[in-house]
Amino acid sequence: EGLAGAPAPFDKGGVRIAVVSFLGSGDWLQAFEAGVKRQAEALGIEANVSQARNDINTQRELIQQAINLGVDGIVINNGQPEALKDVAQAALDAGIKVVAYDVNLDNPKIPQIEQSDADMARLVLEQAVKEQGEAFEGGVVYVAGFAPLDRRYAVWKSFTQKYPGIKEVASWGVVNDTVAASVADQTKAVLRANPNLSVVFTPWDEFARGVKLAIDELGLGETVKIYGIDISTSDIQAIIEPGSPWVATAATNAAVVGEVSVRALSLDIAGQFPGRSVLIQPTLVTRADLVDNGIGTIEQLQEKFPAFRDSDAAKAAWIPAPAR
Amino acid sequence: MTDIPAPAVPRRDRAALVRRYALVALLVVLVVGFRLAEPAFLSTNNFFSILQAVSVVAILGVGVTVTLSAGGFDLSVGSVAASSVMAASYAMVVWQLGAGETIGLVLALGAAIGLANGLLIVRLGIPDLLATLAMMFLLAGLQLIPTGGRSISAGMILPDGSTAAGAYDPAFFVLGRLRLFDVVPVPVVVMAAVALVFWFLMERTRFGRVFYAIGGNETAAHLAGAPTRAYRLAAYMLSGSLAALGGLIVAARVGRGDVSSGASLLLDSVAAALIGFAVLDARRANVLGTVIGAIFVGVLLNGLTMLNAPYYTQDFVKGAVLVGALALTFGLGRKAR
Amino acid sequence: MTDIPAPAVPRRDRAALVRRYALVALLVVLVVGFRLAEPAFLSTNNFFSILQAVSVVAILGVGVTVTLSAGGFDLSVGSVAASSVMAASYAMVVWQLGAGETIGLVLALGAAIGLANGLLIVRLGIPDLLATLAMMFLLAGLQLIPTGGRSISAGMILPDGSTAAGAYDPAFFVLGRLRLFDVVPVPVVVMAAVALVFWFLMERTRFGRVFYAIGGNETAAHLAGAPTRAYRLAAYMLSGSLAALGGLIVAARVGRGDVSSGASLLLDSVAAALIGFAVLDARRANVLGTVIGAIFVGVLLNGLTMLNAPYYTQDFVKGAVLVGALALTFGLGRKAR
Amino acid sequence: MTAVVAAAGIEKRFGATRALAGADLAIERGEIVALMGANGAGKSTLVKILSGSLAPDAGTITLDGRPVAFAAPREAKRAGIATVHQATEQAGAAGLTVAENLLLDELCAPGGRLFTSPGAIRRRAAAIAATIGLDLPLDRDFADLRPAERQLIAIARAVAAKAAVLILDEPTSSLAAGEAERLFAILGRLREAGIAILYISHRLGDLAAIADRAVVLRGGVAVGEFRRPIDFRAAVAAMIGRPFEAPARADATLRRPVVLSARDVVLVPGARPFHLTLRLGEVVAITGALGSGKSRLLSTLYGLARPVSGTVALDGRSWAPGRPSEAIAGGVFMVAEDRRRSSLLPPEIPGATIAGTIAFPHLGRWFPLGVLRPARERRAAVEAIARLGIKARGPDDTLDQLSGGNQQKVVLARWQAEPSRLLLLDEPFQGVDVGARADLITAIRGSGTTTLIATSDAEEALEVADRILVMRDHTLFETEAEDAALIAAVGEVERAEGAASA
Numbered sequence A: 001e002g003l004a005g006a007p008a009p010f011d012k013g014g015v016r017i018a019v020v021s022f023l024g025s026g027d028w029l030q031a032f033e034a035g036v037k038r039q040a041e042a043l044g045i046e047a048n049v050s051q052a053r054n055d056i057n058t059q060r061e062l063i064q065q066a067i068n069l070g071v072d073g074i075v076i077n078n079g080q081p082e083a084l085k086d087v088a089q090a091a092l093d094a095g096i097k098v099v100a101y102d103v104n105l106d107n108p109k110i111p112q113i114e115q116s117d118a119d120m121a122r123l124v125l126e127q128a129v130k131e132q133g134e135a136f137e138g139g140v141v142y143v144a145g146f147a148p149l150d151r152r153y154a155v156w157k158s159f160t161q162k163y164p165g166i167k168e169v170a171s172w173g174v175v176n177d178t179v180a181a182s183v184a185d186q187t188k189a190v191l192r193a194n195p196n197l198s199v200v201f202t203p204w205d206e207f208a209r210g211v212k213l214a215i216d217e218l219g220l221g222e223t224v225k226i227y228g229i230d231i232s233t234s235d236i237q238a239i240i241e242p243g244s245p246w247v248a249t250a251a252t253n254a255a256v257v258g259e260v261s262v263r264a265l266s267l268d269i270a271g272q273f274p275g276r277s278v279l280i281q282p283t284l285v286t287r288a289d290l291v292d293n294g295i296g297t298i299e300q301l302q303e304k305f306p307a308f309r310d311s312d313a314a315k316a317a318w319i320p321a322p323a324r
Numbered sequence B, C: 001m002t003d004i005p006a007p008a009v010p011r012r013d014r015a016a017l018v019r020r021y022a023l024v025a026l027l028v029v030l031v032v033g034f035r036l037a038e039p040a041f042l043s044t045n046n047f048f049s050i051l052q053a054v055s056v057v058a059i060l061g062v063g064v065t066v067t068l069s070a071g072g073f074d075l076s077v078g079s080v081a082a083s084s085v086m087a088a089s090y091a092m093v094v095w096q097l098g099a100g101e102t103i104g105l106v107l108a109l110g111a112a113i114g115l116a117n118g119l120l121i122v123r124l125g126i127p128d129l130l131a132t133l134a135m136m137f138l139l140a141g142l143q144l145i146p147t148g149g150r151s152i153s154a155g156m157i158l159p160d161g162s163t164a165a166g167a168y169d170p171a172f173f174v175l176g177r178l179r180l181f182d183v184v185p186v187p188v189v190v191m192a193a194v195a196l197v198f199w200f201l202m203e204r205t206r207f208g209r210v211f212y213a214i215g216g217n218e219t220a221a222h223l224a225g226a227p228t229r230a231y232r233l234a235a236y237m238l239s240g241s242l243a244a245l246g247g248l249i250v251a252a253r254v255g256r257g258d259v260s261s262g263a264s265l266l267l268d269s270v271a272a273a274l275i276g277f278a279v280l281d282a283r284r285a286n287v288l289g290t291v292i293g294a295i296f297v298g299v300l301l302n303g304l305t306m307l308n309a310p311y312y313t314q315d316f317v318k319g320a321v322l323v324g325a326l327a328l329t330f331g332l333g334r335k336a337r
Numbered sequence D: 001m002t003a004v005v006a007a008a009g010i011e012k013r014f015g016a017t018r019a020l021a022g023a024d025l026a027i028e029r030g031e032i033v034a035l036m037g038a039n040g041a042g043k044s045t046l047v048k049i050l051s052g053s054l055a056p057d058a059g060t061i062t063l064d065g066r067p068v069a070f071a072a073p074r075e076a077k078r079a080g081i082a083t084v085h086q087a088t089e090q091a092g093a094a095g096l097t098v099a100e101n102l103l104l105d106e107l108c109a110p111g112g113r114l115f116t117s118p119g120a121i122r123r124r125a126a127a128i129a130a131t132i133g134l135d136l137p138l139d140r141d142f143a144d145l146r147p148a149e150r151q152l153i154a155i156a157r158a159v160a161a162k163a164a165v166l167i168l169d170e171p172t173s174s175l176a177a178g179e180a181e182r183l184f185a186i187l188g189r190l191r192e193a194g195i196a197i198l199y200i201s202h203r204l205g206d207l208a209a210i211a212d213r214a215v216v217l218r219g220g221v222a223v224g225e226f227r228r229p230i231d232f233r234a235a236v237a238a239m240i241g242r243p244f245e246a247p248a249r250a251d252a253t254l255r256r257p258v259v260l261s262a263r264d265v266v267l268v269p270g271a272r273p274f275h276l277t278l279r280l281g282e283v284v285a286i287t288g289a290l291g292s293g294k295s296r297l298l299s300t301l302y303g304l305a306r307p308v309s310g311t312v313a314l315d316g317r318s319w320a321p322g323r324p325s326e327a328i329a330g331g332v333f334m335v336a337e338d339r340r341r342s343s344l345l346p347p348e349i350p351g352a353t354i355a356g357t358i359a360f361p362h363l364g365r366w367f368p369l370g371v372l373r374p375a376r377e378r379r380a381a382v383e384a385i386a387r388l389g390i391k392a393r394g395p396d397d398t399l400d401q402l403s404g405g406n407q408q409k410v411v412l413a414r415w416q417a418e419p420s421r422l423l424l425l426d427e428p429f430q431g432v433d434v435g436a437r438a439d440l441i442t443a444i445r446g447s448g449t450t451t452l453i454a455t456s457d458a459e460e461a462l463e464v465a466d467r468i469l470v471m472r473d474h475t476l477f478e479t480e481a482e483d484a485a486l487i488a489a490v491g492e493v494e495r496a497e498g499a500a501s502a
């Protein structure tokens, strides 16, 4: 059941990899794992998928466990470098190939796959400046300690420095079981206290949903706009609602990220090192794009925006395209 | 006649007065303080925003209060609420049920989970904490199995590859988003109704006395003729139903089925119930106290957010005020032993 | 001479036997089952991986056990551990302390928090759950204030804009990452030592007797001359110190100070302690049972991950096995009342 | 005339214990039947079966000739059987007020009136309290009540139920003479009204005062029946299976050195000062009404409370312990009242065994390094089991498996396991049968330790003490009473006082 014409060990089949994610849930992770699964299937790989559920220590244990299991390669999805460098090295020492997504393990043997949080934040914030001008009262929803959020927030900070007219009048946020509802409650308090606030930057789509809920409940859809990051079918639904304050979002297709990760790892396992850096370009999606093209789901988005459907990163002739 | 003089009713000294009203006074001070710092704080709209923000926690807290008063402890309320969000979404998005059926189904589900808790505890004699903790883990996993761990929203892809055909029933949003007279959000009305009904049940009916009697001494209540097992089952069923109601409100507000463990809902509702111990110096679980406890925390969080306090100082202040209020309530004028 | 014959062991009928060994038997069945499905499960390395994965939970669980045995309940262990991770990182990265000083400081901090808990409970008479819940919130906020909510790693930017000059002391990693003889991880050694010391303390010394007596009947213990307040304070201080030790191990494993509430550590350690009630039919908090409980959960999670079970089925199975084991232990052959 | 209630051939097993082995009992209208039996004879088990809280393994119960089977206490209640159970801690629920506890049966009975309010509860509770002249603040929490007050609440509830059958399981075990007298008067009235009453007590005086008939239970079967006039000597012999001999009492010489000397002690604000002198080896009993301050005096000497004024000296040195541990270190030990609350531990924890219970206060002395040596504990327990005649399988039995008398023996053995200067015993014979009481008295008197006993039962005081004091309103009065009824002596004191204040 090997893959005809593929280099060893794929020609004989029986390749086994582990995918260890730092995150525990959410649309993004779901899409990522779906991408991982279909690319793995296309390659005849058995993929062991596990999640650390936002616990960095657990992520270490899971990687350790993958080493114990004797897999051929490991995809490390997010996490923190300090905590993972040594276990990643331990995996390499055990002859296991490693690729990392969105966590800089700073190791020449480990290909780094990046969707570039900075690029996403920059894309959408530039859109905000384009639409709202260089002077406005802005707010940001942010909770420290989640690496992608930290990187996206840093871009917001640099924007407020670059454009002195942009004022951060409030920053709030919470991560709990009912993020959307809790953020909505907070946002209402913020909007009441800051009636001139006109732009909210939400570096995570869960936050965007909460802020949108608050704006809807207060009926401020005309005056306050949301600039977000990430996209999913339900995000699209929220954006295209009539009068939706969520006007733009920047994202990569998480499923494509999953596919690229598996391909990069497969190349590495086959002895064809994919390079130290594999980049996936993010796309800006505005409300107008969606409404004008009648897009209501991720699948439709992929049809209309080819850049969203696939990435050329880490491809090879012997790697079959996943069934979609 | 043995005319031993009855001991004089202990006069309420000043410490007792302070203890009695400490939390309420603190609440007033908070409100005034926030109002001074930020005039928008005391608007009608913001008032109802606060109530809306605490409604789910308060409703779950009332359930916790009922089980506490019957000498139990329900650690599963958070995950029952989280499961209810998923169940409601699944019912509408996948099974394409209407709002009414969905609500009935989810409430029944909550009651059924409560019954399961109760049977584990009453029939098998598993300690409350243990049984409901197990249920909590069970639900945290169970709620995700139908969708394979995915969140539920209109147009979602099911595990079998097909696309879900249904969507949220617009009528369902009434429960979470409508405002009566354009002012009072429905969740607040629901919370008020729950609080009133359960306050009446627990304080003004025979049933309430029996719940407390069971909590105080189950054997004594049994010997006095109470069907204690039925009451304890009922307590868990009420708690489960209330948690399901809370979950329905969350679903009707957010409009999708999000994967979550419900741990923070659990903690916040337990905190509200425990703060309730101190309200009016009750020193036991009580419905009024729980609701005031939830509102107390809500005022604090809303005010601090308005003042743009970073989220971590909010947790800190929440804890500090809790400690302070408790120290005042329990520590003042009461020598332990 | 003291040659009094040991009493005849009361005859255990079959149900009692099943109850006694149900969990241990289930553990054996699990291990065999996982071994059959996945040969790598029973390798030496994986064995120690499991022990290492449960070490922190087991250590916190022992602390919970001590407070439970003294009739209390410490809900703050998770956040003490989380705060300790932050404190250890802060000490090394910002204050540039060495490994030894850091460990001493953090353990002292844990003991101090335990003392604060104990004083709230013993001096002010605040109920245990309430006091430690308040402490939990307090710490969740407090741990973030020094860094303004940021995670701590070498080269971090401090709130005042300067860059932290220090870094983790390499010697500190011994506590989390070193393997003795290249096989046995240090956290496992620490866990074994903690388990042994506390098992001895609780089961074989008069101090343990007093802890249990206080938990069983505080009035009786007081009347028999036990300094009950001192013991209860000590229980919380031990619990705080153990939680800090757990936090130190986490810090030494992850090498940075991450913002986290410690809620899952709390739940898992409480679960371990509660499962411990059922081990060997003890029906009380006990150190051996807690450690076995933690290992039980660890085996389950490790095996399921190896079998590639999605995380939500893991939660479900965890809950189901917990319910099953409990039902077996408590339900079998014991008529409630 | 058919019996109102009758039990025939009742059997009940608890594991290996055969509590009832075919017991028969019948009570007729307007009759008070005394159920007698040593500790563990099965009396309470029979009561629990009649009141529906336990199901019998075999046998039948008939009410007015019709067979009945109760699945729960409420069914027995509905059938007209009201019960006061032996354990005072089951008399009511903590967290509820006195008023709510007085109304507990009504509140708990299915189908009762649905709505209540604090006001209505207080009003109806006051009426119930009035039926037995109970004088307690209605909004006090049940948890803050003393055993005697709890017992009175249970009695008030049972009497107020107006049932056809009234069962009282040791209702006076913590009551003083005055309250007991009042109860007897009420029972007399109920008998007139045609109610069938089953009365259990270890106090022969009680039974002599009210019983029409006595049934003796031994080993779970009825072994004898005695009609008026009841021959208690024969009844007790049937009960313990051998002729009863009162414990020998050596005449204590009162010229021994003084151990404890209290001068001008005022126990609570407003009380009159009193003196107390105890000599080496003396056994002194204090008796007096409910709430007169007996326990207060003992706790003061034990460091649980502080006197308002006055001086206390132990062996000539000032004695003012701040807590029990200091009292113990100074050689003053106390067996507190209500052994379940004050001395027993739940069975599942280590140290709940006979050995562990005896060793607990002495752990520091016996194991200075902290490490326990089970053999050392067992030795003390085996010695105590033999010396006091404790009925148990061995030192590792937990106390919940023992009968009340045997539990009390273990608690006494605990405080005799090390020498003391002064031993304080608060209600040491509560719920203890005649035989076990004799064993306890022998152990108390045989130890040669100076002993101060608080008991609300004058008969017990006469049996055990060299000297008897009466306490009233937190003040002690010396009496000259020897064998005369002590109640009279209390009356005399009161009369003398009345004259003085007039």
Ligand SMILES: Nc1ncnc2c1ncn2[C@@H]1O[C@H](COP(=O)(O)OP(=O)(O)OP(=O)(O)O)[C@@H](O)[C@H]1O
Binding pocket: D014, D015, D017, D018, D019, D037, D038, D039, D040, D041, D042, D043, D044, D045, D046, D086, D401, D402, D403, D404, D405, D431, D433
């Ligand atoms: N729930 C129980 N479980 C096990 N054994 C029991 C239980 N209840 C009673 N027993 C045992 O049954 C026997 C009879 O007990 P019971 O309480 O009926 O005696 P009693 O005559 O009321 O004694 P006392 O005078 O001490 O009240 C005793 O040996 C007792 O230990």
Ligand SMILES: Nc1ncnc2c1ncn2[C@@H]1O[C@H](COP(=O)(O)OP(=O)(O)OP(=O)(O)O)[C@@H](O)[C@H]1O
Binding pocket: B007, D144, D145, D146, D148, D149, D174, D176, D288, D289, D290, D291, D292, D293, D294, D295, D296, D297, D337, D454, D456
């Ligand atoms: N726990 C308590 N709570 C409230 N009052 C108490 C308590 N203990 C004692 N008192 C009060 O102190 C007084 C003396 O009580 P004490 O217990 O010393 O009397 P006693 O003679 O031992 O009575 P008893 O026979 O009921 O044990 C009583 O009037 C009572 O009101």
Ligand SMILES: [Mg+2]
Binding pocket: D043, D044, D045, D086, D169
């Ligand atoms: Mg009895």
Ligand SMILES: [Mg+2]
Binding pocket: D294, D295, D296, D337, D426, D454
């Ligand atoms: Mg007394």
